[in-house]
Amino acid sequence: MEVINHIFGLIRRDDLTRRIRDCIPDNVFENLPAITWNEFNQRVMTGANLVIAEGLVFDIHKWIPIHPGGQKILKRVIGTDITNDFFFDPAVVTVINKNFSNEYNEKINQNSLSVLTDNMYREKTQKEGIFKPYSVANAVDLINATAFKDKRVAMHRHSKFATSKIATMVVARIIDPIDENNSSHSPSISSPKRDIDIKILNSDDDMKDHPTYSPTIFRRYILTNIESVSRSDSEKPVKKFTFQVIHPKDRLPKFLPGDYIEIMSDANNHVVIRPYTPLQGPTENSFCILVKIYKDGAMSQHLNKQLRNFEIKVRGPFDIAERMAQVSSPTLKPASIISRPSSPSLTSPTHAFATGNDKFGGYHNSDKRSYSGMSRGQSMYNYSISNIGSNITSGYNLNHILEGRSGILLNKEREDLCWDHLFMICGGTGITPMLQLIQYHMDKAATVGSKFNLYLLNANDTIADLIQPQYLDYLCTVLKGKLRITYILSRPPPIWRGLSGQIDDTLLFDWIHQNYSVPPPAIPPRLSNYGTASGSNTSSMISTNTNTQPPPRPKHYSKNPIHDFEEYEEIVEQYNTDSRTSQQRRQQRRRQNDDDNDLYDPQYRASNSRMPPPSPIQIPVESQTPPSHYSPNSQNLPYYFSPLHSNLQHTNEIMLLNERHNYMKALAMDNSNQVKVVVCGSGRFNDNIRRSLEKLGFPIEEKALFIV
Numbered sequence: 001m002e003v004i005n006h007i008f009g010l011i012r013r014d015d016l017t018r019r020i021r022d023c024i025p026d027n028v029f030e031n032l033p034a035i036t037w038n039e040f041n042q043r044v045m046t047g048a049n050l051v052i053a054e055g056l057v058f059d060i061h062k063w064i065p066i067h068p069g070g071q072k073i074l075k076r077v078i079g080t081d082i083t084n085d086f087f088f089d090p091a092v093v094t095v096i097n098k099n100f101s102n103e104y105n106e107k108i109n110q111n112s113l114s115v116l117t118d119n120m121y122r123e124k125t126q127k128e129g130i131f132k133p134y135s136v137a138n139a140v141d142l143i144n145a146t147a148f149k150d151k152r153v154a155m156h157r158h159s160k161f162a163t164s165k166i167a168t169m170v171v172a173r174i175i176d177p178i179d180e181n182n183s184s185h186s187p188s189i190s191s192p193k194r195d196i197d198i199k200i201l202n203s204d205d206d207m208k209d210h211p212t213y214s215p216t217i218f219r220r221y222i223l224t225n226i227e228s229v230s231r232s233d234s235e236k237p238v239k240k241f242t243f244q245v246i247h248p249k250d251r252l253p254k255f256l257p258g259d260y261i262e263i264m265s266d267a268n269n270h271v272v273i274r275p276y277t278p279l280q281g282p283t284e285n286s287f288c289i290l291v292k293i294y295k296d297g298a299m300s301q302h303l304n305k306q307l308r309n310f311e312i313k314v315r316g317p318f319d320i321a322e323r324m325a326q327v328s329s330p331t332l333k334p335a336s337i338i339s340r341p342s343s344p345s346l347t348s349p350t351h352a353f354a355t356g357n358d359k360f361g362g363y364h365n366s367d368k369r370s371y372s373g374m375s376r377g378q379s380m381y382n383y384s385i386s387n388i389g390s391n392i393t394s395g396y397n398l399n400h401i402l403e404g405r406s407g408i409l410l411n412k413e414r415e416d417l418c419w420d421h422l423f424m425i426c427g428g429t430g431i432t433p434m435l436q437l438i439q440y441h442m443d444k445a446a447t448v449g450s451k452f453n454l455y456l457l458n459a460n461d462t463i464a465d466l467i468q469p470q471y472l473d474y475l476c477t478v479l480k481g482k483l484r485i486t487y488i489l490s491r492p493p494p495i496w497r498g499l500s501g502q503i504d505d506t507l508l509f510d511w512i513h514q515n516y517s518v519p520p521p522a523i524p525p526r527l528s529n530y531g532t533a534s535g536s537n538t539s540s541m542i543s544t545n546t547n548t549q550p551p552p553r554p555k556h557y558s559k560n561p562i563h564d565f566e567e568y569e570e571i572v573e574q575y576n577t578d579s580r581t582s583q584q585r586r587q588q589r590r591r592q593n594d595d596d597n598d599l600y601d602p603q604y605r606a607s608n609s610r611m612p613p614p615s616p617i618q619i620p621v622e623s624q625t626p627p628s629h630y631s632p633n634s635q636n637l638p639y640y641f642s643p644l645h646s647n648l649q650h651t652n653e654i655m656l657l658n659e660r661h662n663y664m665k666a667l668a669m670d671n672s673n674q675v676k677v678v679v680c681g682s683g684r685f686n687d688n689i690r691r692s693l694e695k696l697g698f699p700i701e702e703k704a705l706f707i708v
């Protein structure tokens with residue numbers, strides 16, 4: 001078979017038929033049913049061996065056993081768009097990266113730091129010039145990358161014969177939005193659903209007459225790099241997979257925070273589809289995902305077994321906003337929740353509702369196709385078309401950045417979409433959307449000098465589970481104080497001096513409060529005749545109140561967030577007092593913590609030259625709960641359990657509660673800065689954070705987003 005391929009390789013390019021359509025008789029073409037991208041996917045998911053080329057759908061099941069290029073290649077392309085592969089131009093060479101060291105060095109020179117990986121960072125800091133394979137698998141990969149790089153890719157030239165052969169397998173055409181309105185001649189499709197075709201990924205002019213790009217169709221990418229990003233002794237290690245476009249003419253979109261992709265694979269004779277969060281790759285044509293490897297995880301194990309330079313089917317990007325849940329729980333507001341239904345360890349009702357299916361998030365289908373996104377509506381582009389208006393806020397037209405996305409994780413009040421203060425709380429691989437956000441802000445700082453403050457509260461079980469700690473540390477250095485990371489471990493090592501335990505309301509308050517002081521407004525707003533605030537600065541107040549008499553209060557005025565001037569003054573005053581007290585307390589606490597320099601055990605520190613700075617918050621574990629033998633009736637109580645002390649404690653607690661209450665009240669009213677809290681972890685993790693925020697009186701609906 002290889003010989004035949006080589007013979008095909010010798011055929012001159014002029015001999016290749018450019019369009020399959022030319023091989024299809026007109027009467028056949030005209031009677032082809034028109035199907036949508038989604039219908040195509042559904043048929044593939046139920047077992048049909050379909051591919052797309054030039055916007056036409058082919059059933060290749062008969063061709064698989066006799067394909068000159070081999071059966072495996074055809075099986076790999078099922079469900080994907082093969083236009084580029086079928087008309088692969090031999091003059092165009094696909095360059096597969098053996099490693100990214102060289103690119104890294106180039107990027108460093110260009111000051112494009114957002115593309116660093118942990119390994120690159122290590123290589124850079126250890127000044128290792130040459131890539132050394134660190135395992136047998138890597139060595140094999142290296143050989144493959146050099147010797148067999150084109151053999152793992154299902155892309156080879158086809159003869160006229162092959163083109164006319166595939167033309168006989170045509171079964172449908174993908175509905176083109178342009179002629180969708182005329183689709184009445186499609187006999188088998190009644191009222192086809194509109195899917196929007198946006199060809200932003202195909203800059204090549206050759207492709208412009210092929211309506212073949214849709215984020216809902218899988219495309220194949222080369223897996224170019226695999227590296228561990230957690231410690232090897234982690235119970236659930238996390239690996240970073242880097243993918244590159246196969247065809248040099250393919251273009252990747254610029255991923256934005258809130259984008260996710262879907263990967264499809266054959267694992268254990270099942271088709272498995274799982275969503276992942278794409279991160280910027282080392283080149284503009286590559287992207288990475290960080291994947292937690294579960295011992296019995298279908299997709300994560302499948303990916304873990306892959307060698308470099310194999311193909312993976314990926315589609316997207318999609319907008320996380322599509323997963324906005326209509327949550328049944330009265331305490332959960334839909335606007336603040338985004339669901340990741342296939343995340344493992346989700347047991348909350350939120351999750352069940354979001355997926356509306358079985359306990360595995362509805363992706364274990366009876367038809368042997370395991371799919372987590374089947375119930376997803378439309379692609380991000382579809383979503384955006386109907387929500388285009390929402391991308392124009394505060395007078396900015398944001399579509400040049402959002403390109404149709406909702407931008408739900410971004411601040412649409414600012415032209416650069418950056419947050420003034422962004423608080424990110426994550427557990428485990430919940431860090432991935434946070435990395436998207438950090439990368440986005442970092443790029444904006446580098447390109448347009450954006451100003452922002454990012455705070456990451458990063459929760460993990462053990463120190464071995466920390467994901468890319470060196471990279472995070474590096475980001476902190478690069479961002480020069482604009483990114484502050486606080487680590488918390490539920491099972492810390494004996495000499496861990498960072499935060500330990502679970503995130504609770506006290507911790508959250510301290511963390512938010514220490515990082516963001518609500519500025520008291522210069523001039524409090526007044527109520528106008530009509531019951532709304534007439535302005536927030538002196539000039540507007542003067543200009544609206546030209547009468548010498550104060551304006552009469554409306555009889556019935558709606559409860560404005562700042563409904564009463566006196567009350568507002570009180571809050572500000574109270575808040576200022578609280579701030580002073582808490583500032584003193586913080587200073588005292590800082591002095592206590594000055595000695596706590598090392599977060600990590602010396603062994604780990606020795607192997608990592610740069611560690612994240614010690615967290616500003618230190619929770620003295622001993623002081624959290626009284627000893628278990630304590631009973632209020634005990635004789636000879638130590639001073640701190642005496643009734644007097646207990647009263648003091650009580651007073652302190654009340655003061656603390658007041659401080660929290662007033663801070664949160666001021667925060668809810670504060671419009672001076674765009675502040676957001678984004679949370680991403682398992683369902684249980686998110687529920688805990690939500691409960692803690694609720695306990696604090698944090699304005700969840702306006703200022704928090706939960707990605708499950």
Ligand SMILES: Cc1cc2nc3c(=O)[nH]c(=O)nc-3n(C[C@H](O)[C@H](O)[C@H](O)COP(=O)(O)OP(=O)(O)OC[C@H]3O[C@@H](n4cnc5c(N)ncnc54)[C@H](O)[C@@H]3O)c2cc1C
Pocket residue numbers: 260272274275276277278289290291292294295296297298299300301320339340341342343344345346347359360361429432708
């Ligand atoms: C938008 C989105 C983005 C995501 N991004 C990432 C990412 O960047 N990185 C990442 O690692 N993961 C991410 N996930 C999760 C990912 O899609 C998979 O769920 C995860 O990789 C596990 O898939 P698997 O096939 O390996 O494991 P599975 O075969 O699905 O099982 C994994 C383990 O979890 C258990 N499990 C799985 N699902 C559930 C459930 N619903 N309830 C209880 N237990 C369950 C299984 O028993 C098993 O032990 C994302 C999910 C969403 C929705």
